[in-house]
Amino acid sequence: MSNEFEYTNSELIDLFIDGEASLEEKKRLFEVLSQDDSLVDEFQDALSIRNAAIKDADFAEPPLNLTNAIFSKAGFATIGAAAVGTAAAESTSNIIAGSASKGIFGFLGTKFTSLIAAGLIGAGSVFTYTQLSDNNKIEKLESEISSLNKILFSDNKPAYTIEDRTNLNKNNNQPIVRSYASKINSPIEDVADNNIDNISPIANNSFEVSNINKVDFVDLPLIRLDDKRIKIEANSNLLDFENTISVLPNKVHRFLVELNGKSGLLYLPSRTINEDGVSRFGNVSFAVFYEIDSKQFIGLEINNEIFPMYIKYTENNYAHKPYLFSAGFAYKYDMEDFKLLDLVSPYFGGFAGWSQAGAVVKAKAGLSWMPDARVKFNAGIEQTTLFYLNNTNLKQAGKVGFNYGFSVNF
Amino acid sequence: MEKAKIYSDLELLEMIANDASQKEFAFKQIYSKYSSRVYIYCRKFIGENYSADDVFQDTFLRFLKAAESGAIIENVLGYLLKISRNLCINFKKSRKEDTVDISEIDFPIYDKTLETMELANIITMALELIPSEHKEAFVLQVYEGLSYAEIAEMTNVPLTTVRNRVVRAKSKLRQIISPYLADTRKD
Numbered sequence: 403m404s405n406e407f408e409y410t411n412s413e414l415i416d417l418f419i420d421g422e423a424s425l426e427e428k429k430r431l432f433e434v435l436s437q438d439d440s441l442v443d444e445f446q447d448a449l450s451i452r453n454a455a456i457k458d459a460d461f462a463e464p465p466l467n468l469t470n471a472i473f474s475k476a477g478f479a480t481i482g483a484a485a486v487g488t489a490a491a492e493s494t495s496n497i498i499a500g501s502a503s504k505g506i507f508g509f510l511g512t513k514f515t516s517l518i519a520a521g522l523i524g525a526g527s528v529f530t531y532t533q534l535s536d537n538n539k540i541e542k543l544e545s546e547i548s549s550l551n552k553i554l555f556s557d558n559k560p561a562y563t564i565e566d567r568t569n570l571n572k573n574n575n576q577p578i579v580r581s582y583a584s585k586i587n588s589p590i591e592d593v594a595d596n597n598i599d600n601i602s603p604i605a606n607n608s609f610e611v612s613n614i615n616k617v618d619f620v621d622l623p624l625i626r627l628d629d630k631r632i633k634i635e636a637n638s639n640l641l642d643f644e645n646t647i648s649v650l651p652n653k654v655h656r657f658l659v660e661l662n663g664k665s666g667l668l669y670l671p672s673r674t675i676n677e678d679g680v681s682r683f684g685n686v687s688f689a690v691f692y693e694i695d696s697k698q699f700i701g702l703e704i705n706n707e708i709f710p711m712y713i714k715y716t717e718n719n720y721a722h723k724p725y726l727f728s729a730g731f732a733y734k735y736d737m738e739d740f741k742l743l744d745l746v747s748p749y750f751g752g753f754a755g756w757s758q759a760g761a762v763v764k765a766k767a768g769l770s771w772m773p774d775a776r777v778k779f780n781a782g783i784e785q786t787t788l789f790y791l792n793n794t795n796l797k798q799a800g801k802v803g804f805n806y807g808f809s810v811n812f
Numbered sequence: 813m814e815k816a817k818i819y820s821d822l823e824l825l826e827m828i829a830n831d832a833s834q835k836e837f838a839f840k841q842i843y844s845k846y847s848s849r850v851y852i853y854c855r856k857f858i859g860e861n862y863s864a865d866d867v868f869q870d871t872f873l874r875f876l877k878a879a880e881s882g883a884i885i886e887n888v889l890g891y892l893l894k895i896s897r898n899l900c901i902n903f904k905k906s907r908k909e910d911t912v913d914i915s916e917i918d919f920p921i922y923d924k925t926l927e928t929m930e931l932a933n934i935i936t937m938a939l940e941l942i943p944s945e946h947k948e949a950f951v952l953q954v955y956e957g958l959s960y961a962e963i964a965e966m967t968n969v970p971l972t973t974v975r976n977r978v979v980r981a982k983s984k985l986r987q988i989i990s991p992y993l994a995d996t997r998k999d
Contacts, residue, residue, distance in 0.1 A: 409979060410983070412983050412986070413979040413980070413982075413983050416978065416979045416982040416983065417975070417979055420953065420960070420978065422959075422960050422975065422978075443994075444986065444990075446993075447986050447989070447990060447993045448982065448986060450931065450993060451931070451935060451982070451985060451986060451989065451993075452954060454931040454932045454935060455932060455935055455954045455955060456954065456955075456957075457932065458852075458932035458935070458936075458955070459848075459849075459852045459954075459955040459956075459957075462848050462851050462852035462855065462955075463847070463848050463851065464847050464848070464851040464865075464868060465865075468865050468868065468869060469843070469847065471869060472843070472869050472872050472873065473840070473843075475869070475873055476836075476839065476872075476873060476876050478836040478839065478840065479836070
């Protein structure tokens with residue numbers, strides 16, 4: 403090596419440990435080691451660092467959500483936790499739909515307000531429930547993620563830790579994530595508490611399930627699917643499962659007040675509007691909605707809009723009315739989850755009401771933008787149809803126009 | 813449970829390129845075999861943050877794309893590390909970051925007894941204090957277990973440069989960590 407003597411004694415230690423020192427360098431190192439105790443310490447330090455780093459590398463494993471993100475982007479099925487480092491392909495087989503039996507539902511029904519139990523995969527059967535009173539608890543759930551599978555599913559650690567988190571939940575308002583799983587080919591154990599013994603192993607399981615062990619999975623990684631669902635996954639040669647938990651928020655009664663302006667584009671039959679006497683603020687609607695769920699709203703709406711017509715008061719006595727005033731029920735469906743350009747989401751709505759001239763029906767569609775949690779701006783198109791009687795004949799007139807405004811929720 | 817046949821990397825690459833029904837299986841096999849190695853490389857080279865995860869993710873997606881298109885890959889790990897390295901370097905360029913001052917690192921206070929994992933954490937933090945090229949050489953040599961010659965080939969620099977970088981990295985690390993190690997020696 404051309405520059406072998408450029409290295410300091412300290413650096414020679416590393417060359418030696420790495421197996422890259424030349425014979426000459428080794429000789430030099432041994433010589434100085436025999437004379438310098440501080441260098442011996444340094445040698446020890448170098449070994450400690452190397453060993454710690456190698457051990458660190460042994461434990462390095464991409465987290466499950468990252469693995470699944472890759473598989474998902476590649477268009478492949480996602481997998482359970484422990485499979486990553488061992489046998490990924492096996493984990494995707496044997497998908498069995500499962501659900502908790504009436505035993506667990508009975509138990510949960512009396513004890514918890516929210517219940518979600520669900521599907522699972524593979525070698526074992528799993529029953530999971532959770533109680534979450536609001537979406538914020540997801541954060542707490544996520545904060546509970548820890549190193550898990552190596553401990554829980556390790557082959558040489560058959561004794562699972564059992565921890566009852568019910569009290570923790572009561573006292574500390576912590577969420578519960580808890581599962582009951584079967585383990586393959588091991589002696590039957592007592593699972594009598596909490597009615598879990600009523601649960602039968604999943605039928606049609608291709609594996610022999612000879613017992614049910616109680617396992618607390620609080621440490622399993624929780625994958626946030628969206629604001630309201632968390633997925634828990636794990637597997638090993640002992641146990642595979644996948645479970646999606648939906649978080650049910652506390653029901654909060656919310657109202658939405660919406661104010662819209664309008665402008666007419668097209669009138670059917672065709673009309674020429676005489677703007678004289680038409681108020682600039684004559685084209686408005688006001689609605690109060692009740693939120694059925696995060697996407698659906700139902701409410702009362704009043705509209706005052708330009709709709710040129712004559713209203714018959716008595717025989718041969720018609721009065722020109724530039725406005726149509728209507729009131730009725732409205733429905734709105736907001737596709738909050740579907741974002742266009744990551745900014746706006748589509749909405750659809752309908753209205754059925756009554757005016758001085760007859761029944762009014764509306765259909766609306768447009769885009770809404772929600773700059774914060776309370777305020778939403780919307781713009782779209784609205785079709786209004788008026789049904790009226792003319793000499794006992796039912797006739798209709800229509801209007802297509804823009805609809806734009808904002809809403810505030812409370 | 814039926815024991816799975818073990819396929820060579822070459823067979824798995826062949827499946828990805830030419831057998832749509834086996835592509836997923838093959839990719840997952842390769843992932844399960846090499847993900848840890850690539851992951852530690854990204855984490856140590858970029859640091860313990862989400863960007864490392866992004867690079868890791870991109871690495872495997874790019875690898876899949878290359879394998880699908882039938883790219884000739886003789887050494888899968890080497891290929892993965894090369895992709896990862898390029899991405900890491902691009903990331904670092906975009907961040908224009910190099911080393912940070914020791915005062916910026918918040919070393920946790922440990923008990924006198926340094927457990928191995930605590931030491932591993934200190935090493936990770938200390939790595940942030942050494943120049944990027946030295947850090948990379950250290951990561952490839954220690955965490956990836958590559959020889960100096962393999963590192964030289966991968967990073968496309970002369971062997972003597974690799975030698976210098978590795979020993980300087982280690983020497984510097986030792987210098988940074990020595991107060992902690994001295995404490996353990998006293999115990």
